[in-house]
Structure formats: structure tokens, C-alpha cells
Amino acid sequence: MAVQRTRRASLALQERFRSTRSLTLSLARPLSDADATVQSMPDASPAKWHLAHTSWFFETFVLRDHVAGYVPFDASYAFLFNSYYEAEGARHARDRRGMITRPSVDEVRAYRAHVDAAIIEALPTLPEVACELVSLGCQHEEQHCELLITDIQHLLHQNPLMPALFDAPSALPAPVPPPIRWITGKEGLVEIGHNGDCFAFDCEGPRHSVWLAPHALASRPVTNGEWADFIADGGYRDPRHWLADGWSWVKAEGVEAPLYWQADDAGRWHRFGLDGLRAVNPAAPVTHVSLFEADAYASWAGARLPTEAEWESAASGLDPDAGTFLDDAGAVRPRACTGADGLCQMFGDVWEWTGSAYRPYPGFRAADGAVGEYNGKFMSGQFVLRGGSCATPRGHVRASYRNFFYPHQRWQFTGVRLARDL
């Protein structure tokens, strides 16, 4: 017999659904039809695709599967807007998503409205299993909010005019943060992984024991100012600091600085963002660096990257809400570091590359059904990032949250916290 939620839980879910859907829309509001359609690289998707795909997720896994008589908005959308769910059949090639000029972004907005209305109407009587899929769909959409931000930033950067998407005041001049302090981490047997008390993705569990060697974490992420020192010291030209694959990447791509950085004629660094081209803020955490760059920096600094177990055991007592996250549509920027005691900025501001490959925890089993393709099948060749960023919707991350990207990717808000052995 299908279990149903209490009315109160149902209302909470409805509120969560509404706010998530609304955040996505507001992020896309300043986008023209063209902005929303073009795909800047195979790794990125058009904003219109994000808007539609997140709706397809609710339409397919909730409305189609759990709401009798639901009529799809448009039968062709399943083919156009499936992402990578093999179990859901044929789909449009990922690297050709930018060819879909029709439906327009306005039609996709209408699609969203159609799905929203159907979900809101269905929610009070949805069985528990479908409510969980709505909840999963909200988590899924939060991830796409972040991708929408990073993908549109990447697209606008292709335009020689480098247009700003959102007005934003210049960042206030911030004092350069004090030098990094080393905070001793837990040692010996610790438990990590999700403990089941709230929503989590399958890859965050099972909770399990890990043995930690003596180590310390840096009190804060590496700043732009420190990164400029690394560049000035020839960090991008010395193969001794680099993983072999990283060095090949640096040479093949001609990498000389973080993504979106460019020097003016006087050698001053500027960076592109959704607020346009601005001077680099030396006090803020560096971002848009790859794992290869993060690892090379750590090597140059005589340190290393933390493991995900070290990171999680240190983060488990901290409040995620203390961090800089995405609260509203607008230009997103990591906040300048303060010199507070203890571990600063573990949550928010920039995703922190760990030295851990993204692999399953002991006892991991992928979820059943199509949503089981969500995480497990990506567990090769990628590294784990932790903590969320200024482009992550607030409330989305946890201490156990595992993000993952390939070591050369850097169009997300990715940064570096150092660690070292004791």
C-alpha cells in the first residue's frame, strides 16, 4: 500500500518545490533566447536545456510514472531533454544540444509552467515514493542551477565583448587575509559518509569507518594573491610541480593562469565573471582552477591536497549556513577571506578539490531504476570536491556531500585548501 505524507510534510515539500523552481527561473531571467540556446563546449549545456531537462525529470519520473492520466506537454521533449539516462532510451547527442533553436526559451518556460502546475496539483495525493522523487528532483534542479550559472558564464566568455549578465557593485576593498594557519585534524578511526538523517545522494553512503593518519588542514583556501605569486614564480612553467597528465594539459592548452584570468598591458590580472571583466581581488579565494593546477600549487607550496575523509571529518561539526552560497539570482563571487579562528570557509565560496578519486564507499549500491544512473556510473577518472561554492544554492550541501569533476575541468567555482602530514 502506498504510504502518504502528512499534510504538513506535503506543504513543506510544495514550498521547497516552488522555491527551487523559482530560483532557476530567476537565474535565467536576463537571458535572451540566443543566450539560452547556444552551447559553448561539450562539457556545458545551454541554459534552455537546463530549464527543460529539470522539468523533464519531474515530468518523467513523477508525472508519467505516478500521476494517472497525465498528458506530456510535448511528446518530442523526452528525446530532446533526457540527459544521460540510458534506461530512458534514445536521446539527442550531448554535444549537439546547442543546435536546438526550437522550442524557444519562452516555449520552455511554458513547459516549466505546465509541469509546475501539474506537480503542485498532484502533490497532496502523491504516494511517498513519488514525493521522494519530487524531493530528489529538487536536489537535481539545485545542481542544474549551479551548472546553469557556470555554463552561461563560460558562454559569455566566448564573446569578445565579454558582456556582464548582472549588474554588481565592485567588491569592497578587503584586507589581505593573514597567512594560513595549520589546524590539526582528527587522527585514527573516524566515521564518514551520510548517516541517513536527511536527504542525501546514494554516493554519500554508506557511513563507514576510515583510519586517518596525523595531518593538518589549512585554515582557509588559497587566495588570488597567493596564486599570483605562484604564477610569478614560474609555477606554470616548471614540470616538477605537475602531475604528468597535468603537465601535458598545460602544454597542450597553453595554460598560464586560472580560467577567466587575463593580464592587461601593464601585467595586472583581471578575471571575467557574470559581473563582467573586473580586477582580480587578491584577498578572495582563487577559483576556476583545475585539479591539476590545485595539485601543482600544493606541490609548489610544500603541501598537498586533503583527502575527502580528512575534509569531511573536519567539516562534520561545522555549520554549512555560515558559508557564502547562492541565495538569489545575481553575480556570484567568492567572498574575501577573513582572519577568523579555526577553519574558515569550509562551506561555500569555492568547491575544494580533494586528492581523492571519486570511487564508491564500502558497501555502496546504486539506487534502483533510472535514477540509479545518477552517480555510480561516473566513478572513474574524476576527483572529489567538497563544501559547495558561491554558485551552489544555499541548503544544497552537507559535510558528506561529494561533488566530482575530471582533473582538467575548471569552469566550476573550484578552489584549493592545502593539507599536510604531521
Add this chain to the structure above:
Amino acid sequence: MAVQRTRRASLALQERFRSTRSLTLSLARPLSDADATVQSMPDASPAKWHLAHTSWFFETFVLRDHVAGYVPFDASYAFLFNSYYEAEGARHARDRRGMITRPSVDEVRAYRAHVDAAIIEALPTLPEVACELVSLGCQHEEQHCELLITDIQHLLHQNPLMPALFDAPSALPAPVPPPIRWITGKEGLVEIGHNGDCFAFDCEGPRHSVWLAPHALASRPVTNGEWADFIADGGYRDPRHWLADGWSWVKAEGVEAPLYWQADDAGRWHRFGLDGLRAVNPAAPVTHVSLFEADAYASWAGARLPTEAEWESAASGLDPDAGTFLDDAGAVRPRACTGADGLCQMFGDVWEWTGSAYRPYPGFRAADGAVGEYNGKFMSGQFVLRGGSCATPRGHVRASYRNFFYPHQRWQFTGVRLARDL
């Protein structure tokens, strides 16, 4: 001293300018901002780019160079919308034209209006040399009208939904044309090339003598029905018919039919066009075939392609206006062949591949200045096509007109007229 046009000639040029600019705009009218922005392949350009680049041509070579005090609409457009004029300096990479989501298509329309007003205002007092550039700009824009049509058709075909851009009635059923008759061509010494009595591109001259061997031309282009026979006879699978480069192309690309053709489950051929997906009309000339396919078909049929001198000497007495050309915005389609006497459809309907490589005529010299890059530098690796197509603005072609594409390209309205030795 700068020569000036008569008032009458000036009015004629103004009228020509207005009608050309208006045709382009009307072709782009049904395009959304996204339709107008996306680039479907490196060979094609976004419609927005065509709209802007044709305006940049007038703004640069006429307004900037010949109208004192002209203020450019936007200083950044010179970088964005130059095509390949090395003399005009740096420009946006050709294969990244589709990344320019801003300016929007509406801003580009405003750019067009700005340039149009400035040209109309300047025309009465423009020196002759500038008037000639206005005239050249109109010719240039007519070429881009045709590219706009073929590029947008290519883009819409990438969309699995294959949307139609223009409503169009189904073609009336047409009788299958009678078999090809062989029309004997001129023999011995003939003159070809432009004789200087009206506008022509530099590559059309100088007029010069050519010695023709005895030969005949087919009375009409090859039809879709004949092409279907070639397919059914295994034409695409037998290397003996193909040029070596053509056979490599067929195998590498998996080519089995003209571009835009697809078979339904019953094996019936359909083709995509600006009027959507329709049944192939067996009576109409085949189109969207490459030189490689044209040559293989000719070999299969025991014939060959005409040389451009054979074609031009046969066409020189015919009236271009008898052909099917682009008169207004709308779906363009080659007309079904009739069985009239003599050479049919030499002009219009489909560009006819010749067997002649695109090389300079004896005594050719490229025009001076930036517009000298218009033709001469493309004279390697391409083949000449003659006669214009249903997507060519009426009035644009002449008997001496030389179009050129690489032998694998087929997104233009390209077809085949056979020839043979006598």
C-alpha cells in the same frame, strides 16, 4: 577629381540598394533570436552574422572610407563581423561565430537600419568609386542571401524536430520529364568570360579564347527520380564510379543519398527543406549533391560533367530570367523539369557542377585593395558551378558567373547536368 553618377543612375542604385537590403531582412523575418545566432557547422554562418556582415561591408568600404564624419554604429562590430579580409585586420574566428549571442538579432536589425539610412543619405553625393562599392556590396549581399537560406536550412535540419521555416503548399504532381536529349555544343574557338558590359566579379574575366572539342550537353539536369535509380543500382557502394577522394569521403561519412534525404520505413525517400520534411519529387532536379556524387553519377551514366567553357558557350545566348530564382522570402524549391526543346533550366533551379577546377583565367588580376581578397585567393581545391539556383536572388547571375565550392560540399542547391564527347 572624383567622378559622380548622374541623378538617374544614382536613383537606380538607391532602388537596387533598398530592394537587396529588404530581401535579406524578409528572409530573416521568421527567425527567432536563437535561430539567427546558432552556427551549425564551420562551413555555415549564423543568420545574424550574415545580417551584420553585409552591413559591415557597406559601413567599412563605403561609409568609413568615403563619407566624412561617419561614426560607426559600434566600434566592436568590425572585429565581430569581418569575414576573411586579412587586410582589414584581426577578426573573430570563423568556427566560433555561433558563440556571439550578443548583440541580439534585434540589435543587428538596428545596425542594418543605421547603415541603410547613412547609405541612402550619402548616395546622392557619393563619388563614382564609392558607388561602385555600393553596387559591389549589393552583389555581395545577394550572395549572402543565398548563404543565409542554405545555412538556416542546414541548422534547422540539426534539430530532431525538423521544423519548417515557411509554410508552403505541396508541389503539384508533375509529369516525369522525358529522357535526356543530347544537344550538340559549339566546337572550335569560342570566347568566354565577362565582356565588361555590366557588373561582374573579377574572376569572371578577362574575356578570352578557348578551343572546344566536339561535345554535347544534356537537355536538362538529372532528376530526383533518376538519382533514386542510381542509389537503387548500388551507385553509392561501387568504388569504380568514384574519384578516389570521393570514395574516401563516402566511406568516412557514410554517405548513401543526397544531403537532406532520408528513407521512411517503407523505403520511400523524403527530403528536408525550409518547408519541412516532404516526399521527394521525382520530376524535379536532384539537388544537395557534392561534386563527388555528381561525378560518380556521370560515370555510372556513361557520361561526364561539362567543362565551364562548354557550359558558358552554350548558355551565352540564353535568357537568365527564364529560370527559377529567388524572388521573395519563402521556401525555395527547384521546379519540376518540363520537356521543352533545347537546353532547359540552364539558369536557376540548381547550380550545375562543372568538371572545371576554379582557377584564374588567362590574364586574371585580382582587384586592388581589400575587395581584392574576394575571389582570387580561393582558387585552389574548388570546382566551378554555373547557372544559379532557386535560392539565388533573381538578376544575380550571368552566363559568365562563376560560383565555386569544395568537391565534398553540398549544402548549397547543387545539381548535375551531364555532358559527353562526340
Add this chain to the structure above:
Amino acid sequence: MAVQRTRRASLALQERFRSTRSLTLSLARPLSDADATVQSMPDASPAKWHLAHTSWFFETFVLRDHVAGYVPFDASYAFLFNSYYEAEGARHARDRRGMITRPSVDEVRAYRAHVDAAIIEALPTLPEVACELVSLGCQHEEQHCELLITDIQHLLHQNPLMPALFDAPSALPAPVPPPIRWITGKEGLVEIGHNGDCFAFDCEGPRHSVWLAPHALASRPVTNGEWADFIADGGYRDPRHWLADGWSWVKAEGVEAPLYWQADDAGRWHRFGLDGLRAVNPAAPVTHVSLFEADAYASWAGARLPTEAEWESAASGLDPDAGTFLDDAGAVRPRACTGADGLCQMFGDVWEWTGSAYRPYPGFRAADGAVGEYNGKFMSGQFVLRGGSCATPRGHVRASYRNFFYPHQRWQFTGVRLARDL
């Protein structure tokens, strides 16, 4: 002050040096100059290069650095035969190694003899640090022996004639081994990593604690017969079993079976080896499978791959010498599995893919100097393999030995042992 070895230790090292160098030569004996020169793919090197590079290692790190007055055999060889030591300066591009037709393989044999004589002469008076480099050079050369075997096998497979390099009797028919038994592994805190009692590569340490969850290992590797069942069951066509990167690889490369397998017209599997094309032996362990295939097989079988800590803790009490290793030049083949009690064939026969990414152990520091580039810089994107293979020189591996390859690579003798959670 330079420490020196005892005479006895020095003689042992001399014997080790002689036997290692001799094994390499004997493997290369049946190779023609052409066999030894051609490079079949960028991942592989010519046999001549292996012969020369191993000599360059001794010449550079021992003779040049520690033997006064040593004159290099040929000054140009340092450029030709350096592999990837950035600290050692410019070198010939890795993917162009097959272009070096001169020096000939006989000249390289003379180079070997020159270096051998110089090392043998120098050994009695070498300082301890140089003796350690000789020892490292022997380990290094053993690795290249294995690569020489796998690279030459790959090359000969490119030849449509598929020539055998070594005569070898057909394998005796072996009984199909009994079904896999599950052997419970250690649980809780274990120590892994090298304990310092003999030679080991830097990446094998430091020894450290790991917490193991309850699990079991399969009693033996997966056999060819079992793999044929996987193929017959559509294993290569069902995306649900595959990592996403693995599925892309299967489709892009058209993978349908292990490397070197081909079906005859009756559908019977044969495999190519240094003994030519032979029927697949269903009783022997499967080999030449990628991590992607190993992982997909495990998923299909309802199991998973072991972690390297699980593998090492199970192997630590076993005798490596019980396994099938490379003893002499000749065709190498994994032995058919027997049904012995306990864990069979942990050492030798086939390298066993683990589910562990190749990353540094806690406290890892790369060795100083050029030889510090040996391991650490490869620690991204690769997976660990354990146990050695029939192509590994006997005595080369230990329980702590970590081999590593990219997940798509399979020209080594790589196989699969299953594991599962308890």
C-alpha cells in the same frame, strides 16, 4: 663519506645485474631489426627503445654520476633514449620513437654490452648510493622486460599474418575449474604498504593503517570460459553494467571481446599471443581486459572489484613464488586454474585490476632527484593492479607492489578477481 657494500652483497648485486640484463636480451633475440624498431601505438615502445633506454638508465644515473672518467657510448643517445625524466632535459617525442631506424638493433646490443662491461667493472668500488641505483636499475629493467613482451605482442598483432615469435606446444587440455568460492577477508584495522625489509618503489610506502569493512574475495580469477558467457549474455551491449566512460569507450572503439580475441566463422574464440593465433583456453584466467571491462563483468556478476587494501591484506601471507611468472624467454601464457583450497593465483598469471585509483599513500613523498619522477607524477586517472603476471620477471613483485594503468588500457596481461561486501 660514501658507504660501500660488503663483497658478498656486491657479488649478489652483480649476479642480479647479469641475470636481469641477460633476460632482456634473450627476450629480444628472435626479433629482427624491423621487429625491434617499429612502434605500434603511442602507448607502446619499440623493443630497441626498451633495450636502449634500460641501458641509458644505468649509463646516466650510475656511470655518468658515479664513475669518474666514464665516456658515454654515444652522446646522442641521451636525447634518443630518455623516457620521461623532465629533469634530464629534452628528449625525442614519445609517439615518434618508432621513427628511429638508426642505430640498428645490433648497435644497441653493442651499447648494452658497453654499459654492461662498465657496470661490472665499476661495481666492486661503487658507493652504496650508486649500488642502490644499480638495484633500482634492475627493478626498472624488469618492468621494461614485461613491457617489451606486451609491446612486441601488440606489434605482431598489427600484421595481418599474425606471426608467432616463439614456438610453443599447445596448452594441454585442462579441466574447467570449479565455481568460485568466496574467501572472507580481514576486517577492521590492517596495515598495508611496504615495511622496508627489501627493495620497494617509493609509491609502495609508507606502511600505514587502513580500516576494512567486511568483505570476501573470489578464490580465483575469472576464466576465459566465464568471460565467454558474459559476451554471450550481451555483456558488451548493455550499458547498465558499464561505467559511463567505459560505455563511451566500448561504443567509440567497437569493443566486443578482450584484446587479441577473434571469432572464427563458426563463432569459436581464438586469441593472438607470442605463440601465434590459438584457440582460447576456457580454463585459463581471462587476460587483456581493461578496467572498464573488468568493472562491467563484476557488475554483471553481481560483485565488484577488490580494493587494493583488501587485496594486499589477503596476499600478505602468501608466497609470490607459487605463481606463474616469467622465468625465461618464450611465449607467456596464464596457467589454467586449479581448484586448490584458499586463494589461488593471487600472484602471477594475470595482473588483477583493483577498484582503487592510483593515489599516494598517507605520508608519501617522492624520492629526490630525477628518479623521483618514477611514480608520483603518474598519480591521476589510473587504477592500481596487483599480483604480477606471467609476463612479469619472477621475483619482481611483492604483496605491496602497485602497478597502474589507465582504465581503457589492456595490452598488458590484465585480468579480474571478484570481491563482494559481506
Add this chain to the structure above:
Amino acid sequence: MAVQRTRRASLALQERFRSTRSLTLSLARPLSDADATVQSMPDASPAKWHLAHTSWFFETFVLRDHVAGYVPFDASYAFLFNSYYEAEGARHARDRRGMITRPSVDEVRAYRAHVDAAIIEALPTLPEVACELVSLGCQHEEQHCELLITDIQHLLHQNPLMPALFDAPSALPAPVPPPIRWITGKEGLVEIGHNGDCFAFDCEGPRHSVWLAPHALASRPVTNGEWADFIADGGYRDPRHWLADGWSWVKAEGVEAPLYWQADDAGRWHRFGLDGLRAVNPAAPVTHVSLFEADAYASWAGARLPTEAEWESAASGLDPDAGTFLDDAGAVRPRACTGADGLCQMFGDVWEWTGSAYRPYPGFRAADGAVGEYNGKFMSGQFVLRGGSCATPRGHVRASYRNFFYPHQRWQFTGVRLARDL
């Protein structure tokens, strides 16, 4: 009834066969097994392949088809050593020819001896049609002699040691030739094409009329010294001189000088050849330049390339034997230009790029059967070269001889003669 040759004609053919086969062998004599096996690029073939393929030609088209009871030397060779004859069935992939380490070059020499003996034995009783194939086979082998030279030169250049294949004295210092004189060419109606009085390839005919406009040819080819001026004047950096495809090629490949040229630290030019690395001789004709370079040079010099009709009509009265051709095995080098009257060095020294695309003559029909694939199918995208080079066996070329390569290719001995309109 099969026609047979006179005894005298038969002996002449035998002598021609022997000398041709012997020349090839002598060219390959200094090659090691490795030299003869490696393929340096897809455009080139291993020397061993040339040795075998030329024998396969005789074995297949003469011995197999015309000598009853002939037993092939090795049945697998037909697959290995067919080149591009689609009618002859499946064959080894062209770009993998360098993977065939077995048979060895000595086995291929034995194959040659086997075929030679069989042909010599069969010759006296061969029917005329087979004699013509022997004659064609000799022509075919002469072409492969030249390719063998240019391919081995390309291979040895890949080796950082740049070994010389043949000893050769330094070229005697030669006086710089006097400036180019312009020699007026024929005007009006001329006949070109082979007139049938001796052997010719099918593409050289039919003989036909061509109308020539007034023009002149340069008295000699462009020299190395003149080319160095072009380089020094920035010729490789100025897009105005280049065809668009040529400019793309220059930028993509980083071309700055002819193939095989390199500057020493003092900026002096050296070039690699079969005699090793030598100073560039300013008095000798430039060679190893592409059509793109030839065309750019001509543009820079205010001239153009000759058409093939201009070239042939000028050459038709000249004696090919006056030129520098390949007489014996050894280093081949264009001779320094002399200042003789009239047209110098029309034959031999360097192939002269013409501005004519390689297309069929009026009335051309490919020969029947497999040998019909010899020429016609290559008639797209390539340009005609005339006159032969120092690497062409003496006696091989005629005034009507048409060689052809793609416009970017330059590993043949290709040079430039200028022309201009009058």
C-alpha cells in the same frame, strides 16, 4: 589470336625490365631491415613496401593473368602489397603499412628474385597484351623508384641524428646564375597531349588543341638564393601572397621555409638530403616546396605559375636527356643553374608546379581493367607538375608527362618556374 612481339623487341623489353628492377634494388641496398620497414607518414610508404608492391604488380597483372601454372610466391602478399586497386580486392590499410615487420626486407628481395626469374622465363612467349603490361610495370616501377627515394629521405629526416644514406662529395661552388630572362611562349592554337608514338599513361592523352594567350616563361627555375630572399622579405608571414588554403596551412603547420631546411644559430640555411645535412646551395633550384609556397612566391615576385599547356608547348621541342635525372643509386641533388640561352632545366632537376589542376583532357577515357585505376580516379584536388626531377629515372618523362600532387605536399623534388602574361 594473341599477337606476339618480335625477338628483337622482346630482348629490348627484357633489358628494360632487368635494368629497371636492378635500379630499384640498388637504391634499397644501403637500407637496413628497419630503414626499409618504417613508414614516416601516411603519404609515404616503407621502402620494403615499394620493393614488394612493384613485384606484386608484375606477379598479378602478368604472371597470374598470363602465365599458365604460375604459383604465387606467397598467397598472403596480395593482401599486404596491393596499393589502391579496388578491383583487386581487400588490402592492408595504407596508413598501417609500416606495421608489417615480417616478411623481412631479405624475404622481399627473395620475392623480387622469384618474380624476376618468372618474368624473364616467360617473356619470350608472352602475348603482346602481357608485354604491354610488362612495359607498364616498368613505368610503374620507375615511379616507385622516385617515391622510394623521397620516402626514405622523409623517414631519415625524422631521426634527430639525420643520418646520410649515401656518401657524396660537397657540391662544387657554383656561380650564382644570372637573373631570369623571360622567354616568349607560343600563342594561339597549339596541340598538347601524347601523340601515341611511344609509351604514355592514359592521362597524357588524347592529344588535343588548346588556345594560348600571349605569355612568357622564366628562363630557369627559381633558385635557393632567390627563395632565401623571399623568406627574408617576410614572404611566409604576409597573407596577401597566399591562397587562402595555403595561408591556413602555413599557420597550422608553422611553415617558415622549404621542407628539410633549417637555420643554424647564425641564421645560415642548411637542408637535409640523402647526403645528410648540408649548407643550402644558393645557385641550385629550390626544391621541396608546396604548390602553396610556389604560388605565394610567384605572387611575391609579381608573376604567376605556368599552365600545363604553356609548359608543354614550350617543352615539346626540347631534349629530355639534357636534364639531370636519376642514373644510378646515390644522393640526388638538383644541379646548380647555368646561364645558358633559352629555357634551361625544363627537364630534370626539379618537378615544376603548374597552375593547372589535374583534370582529364577532352575525350579522356580511363584504361580498361584494374590498371584503369591508375590515373583517372585521382583527378580532384591535385595540381599538375611537369618535367621530372633529379630523383626521376632517366628516360621516364616526356614533354607530355603529367605528375600530380596535392597543393600542400612537398616531400617530392618540387620546384618553381615562373610565368607571366604578355
